[in-house]
Amino acid sequence: MRMTSKSIWRIVIIAAVVASSCWVDVSDAEAKKKGKGKSKSKTSSSKSKNKFPPKDYDPNTKVYIDALFFRCHAEDCPALFMKENKKSMTLEEADKAGAMICGVGMKSSQQKCLQGYQRKHPQKQTGDDTLVWAGEGRTGKKLAWHVPGCHRGSGSRSRLKTRKAALAEGGIMCEHCAHKVSFAKPHAQDWPEKSQDKTPFVAPAGWSPKAYSPDQLPPKKELDIWVEETLGTGLALSGDRFEDPAASMEHFVTRRFFFPQQAWRNQHMCYRVTGDKRVLEKMRASARFYNKLAKAYPSAAAYKANGPEGSAFMWTMAVTARITMKMARKYPGKVSKQEFAEAEDFLKTIVATLKPTYEKYDNIDSEYGINQGVADAIRKKIFNRAANGWGMMAQAAAGLTDLQVIKRTNEYQKTIDCYNKTVAAYVKYFRDTGDFQTYNGKTHFFYPYSPNGGYKMQDGIKVYKRPEDVGHSTITLRGMQLIYEANSNLGVDDELLTAWANMACCNATTTVTFQGKQWRSGFMQPPVIAKERVMVKPGWHEYAPCRGTLYHLEAFRPGLIKTLATPLNASQAAKKDADYGNRTHTLFAHYLKAYRKDRSLIHLGEKSGGRLASRR
Numbered sequence: 001m002r003m004t005s006k007s008i009w010r011i012v013i014i015a016a017v018v019a020s021s022c023w024v025d026v027s028d029a030e031a032k033k034k035g036k037g038k039s040k041s042k043t044s045s046s047k048s049k050n051k052f053p054p055k056d057y058d059p060n061t062k063v064y065i066d067a068l069f070f071r072c073h074a075e076d077c078p079a080l081f082m083k084e085n086k087k088s089m090t091l092e093e094a095d096k097a098g099a100m101i102c103g104v105g106m107k108s109s110q111q112k113c114l115q116g117y118q119r120k121h122p123q124k125q126t127g128d129d130t131l132v133w134a135g136e137g138r139t140g141k142k143l144a145w146h147v148p149g150c151h152r153g154s155g156s157r158s159r160l161k162t163r164k165a166a167l168a169e170g171g172i173m174c175e176h177c178a179h180k181v182s183f184a185k186p187h188a189q190d191w192p193e194k195s196q197d198k199t200p201f202v203a204p205a206g207w208s209p210k211a212y213s214p215d216q217l218p219p220k221k222e223l224d225i226w227v228e229e230t231l232g233t234g235l236a237l238s239g240d241r242f243e244d245p246a247a248s249m250e251h252f253v254t255r256r257f258f259f260p261q262q263a264w265r266n267q268h269m270c271y272r273v274t275g276d277k278r279v280l281e282k283m284r285a286s287a288r289f290y291n292k293l294a295k296a297y298p299s300a301a302a303y304k305a306n307g308p309e310g311s312a313f314m315w316t317m318a319v320t321a322r323i324t325m326k327m328a329r330k331y332p333g334k335v336s337k338q339e340f341a342e343a344e345d346f347l348k349t350i351v352a353t354l355k356p357t358y359e360k361y362d363n364i365d366s367e368y369g370i371n372q373g374v375a376d377a378i379r380k381k382i383f384n385r386a387a388n389g390w391g392m393m394a395q396a397a398a399g400l401t402d403l404q405v406i407k408r409t410n411e412y413q414k415t416i417d418c419y420n421k422t423v424a425a426y427v428k429y430f431r432d433t434g435d436f437q438t439y440n441g442k443t444h445f446f447y448p449y450s451p452n453g454g455y456k457m458q459d460g461i462k463v464y465k466r467p468e469d470v471g472h473s474t475i476t477l478r479g480m481q482l483i484y485e486a487n488s489n490l491g492v493d494d495e496l497l498t499a500w501a502n503m504a505c506c507n508a509t510t511t512v513t514f515q516g517k518q519w520r521s522g523f524m525q526p527p528v529i530a531k532e533r534v535m536v537k538p539g540w541h542e543y544a545p546c547r548g549t550l551y552h553l554e555a556f557r558p559g560l561i562k563t564l565a566t567p568l569n570a571s572q573a574a575k576k577d578a579d580y581g582n583r584t585h586t587l588f589a590h591y592l593k594a595y596r597k598d599r600s601l602i603h604l605g606e607k608s609g610g611r612l613a614s615r616r
């Protein structure tokens with residue numbers, strides 16, 4: 001029997017729903033094919049995928065021992081940084097001592113050393129006396145104990161205890177660190193900068209939050225309260241501190257920055273609306289922290305920044321430097337010498353940190369004219385994970401451009417060209433992978449979760465194996481906005497963002513039938529495809545009304561905020577929009593609307609003649 005492609009899709013989808021397996025990404029799909037079912041044993045599936053053929057190594061190979069976890073690297077391993085801080089021994093000695101061997105049994109096939117090495121001695125195991133601390137488990141609110149330094153959970157020094165004592169209190173050991181031996185001692189004091197974090201917002205008597213209008217700014221008094229709320233969101237510094245700085249940095253490089261810290265985003269949006277200097281200072285405070293780390297430990301910072309996921313750690317450095325430089329160029333008297341020098345310093349650190357990866361001109365991609373490895377990463381990296389790193393880079397390029405004008409130099413031109421070319425390549429690839437479709441006279445933009453996840457053509461429409469879900473699209477959108485704000489020639493333009501707005505509205509208003517009921521899909525697909533290929537699985541990337549981050553697109557499609565509330569009634573929506581996040585997103589749409597018309601605009605306060613913020 002020959003099946004139409006349509007019926008194949010339907011069967012695949014029904015099967016997927018019945019087996020209650022998820023469509024998350026290629027590795028999950030592969031795990032499923034191998035009969036592993038739904039089990040979220042990503043580690044084991046990746047392990048089997050990345051098995052290297054056995055290989056002989058000279059037992060006298062010099063290896064270095066990491067400072068955080070008991071693991072060794074060969075001298076040329078890209079994951080080995082701060083070498084001068086680390087102990088060395090022979091491979092044979094490390095094996096005998098039970099050290100983890102970098103490339104053996106590790107998850108990722110990238111940037112590992114000693115792949116295919118065959119252990120001669122057992123790996124050292126953690127035991128009852130291993131010290132652990134409690135952190136937040138990633139899955140729900142379950143108490144999880146971690147070996148200090150685990151990428152999944154920070155803990156508190158006061159709760160450091162033996163594994164035996166910890167488990168007696170209840171909870172579980174985190175599966176990611178349960179087998180990792182660590183000799184690193186958490187520092188007696190956390191990073192001092194983290195203590196600046198605490199300025200909790202106290203609501204004024206009689207005040208209660210109410211939704212803001214997409215059409216009219218709230219009165220100054222209300223904006224002042226909103227600024228106070230924003231100042232209460234802290235610096236959002238990530239990472240634990242250990243006595244050995246190399247251990248601190250090994251932990252730092254595992255931190256995730258590709259969903260930029262919400263506090264940074266909020267501060268950025270708040271500054272764009274009010275121009276309040278205290279908010280800018282708050283962003284600068286976190287920028288200072290990462291600037292300090294990157295300058296003190298350049299090899300670790302460069303390793304972290306070797307892809308767009310990690311380079312997003314310099315988000316506040318780039319964003320504040322860009323604002324400061326633009327301000328200095330537009331209003332020379334308004335930026336102090338010190339502020340200018342600091343912004344210049346942030347930019348210099350970014351340039352130095354990105355140089356080893358991006359400013360390599362010996363192996364150039366023929367299509368994009370940028371470093372081959374970088375071009376390959378653009379073609380492979382999941383869009384939402386990459387967007388904010390590229391957004392950071394676009395902001396840095398804009399900052400450097402203003403810096404050059406102010407200082408009358410061409411010193412950074414090659415770097416600026418490299419950054420702009422790289423970001424433009426990402427955006428071009430994104431647009432080319434996506435699909436512009438016209439419905440009811442409006443152009444919509446659809447795109448997949450992964451750049452190389454696969455699609456088939458159906459009546460001129462790209463039907464992606466895994467279309468983007470609305471949640472992840474908001475992350476990608478944040479990075480795209482940074483690019484939009486940095487430079488209008490990099491491919492993120494009014495056309496793209498308008499088509500994105502149309503897609504979001506389309507998604508909110510298209511109903512699909514699943515198990516006899518009407519649903520809205522959490523995946524962004526053209527209506528005809530969404531109805532036919534129903535991607536609904538309760539609890540997994542479900543549609544949610546009033547998704548704040550998308551509100552920015554009100555600037556490209558008036559009425560969007562109202563549409564995104566579907567199917568809530570006005571009072572239900574108003575309740576959701578009273579939330580701090582949604583109020584912030586609503587106000588940021590005001591800024592973007594004005595910025596569309598005037599690209600020289602730094603913040604809305606400029607237009608109100610100081611009405612919005614008295615502290616510029």
Ligand SMILES: [Zn+2]
Binds near residue numbers: 111
């Ligand atoms: Zn290694």
Ligand SMILES: [Zn+2]
Binds near residue numbers: 146147174
């Ligand atoms: Zn853990």
Ligand SMILES: [Zn+2]
Binds near residue numbers: 439506
């Ligand atoms: Zn539509």
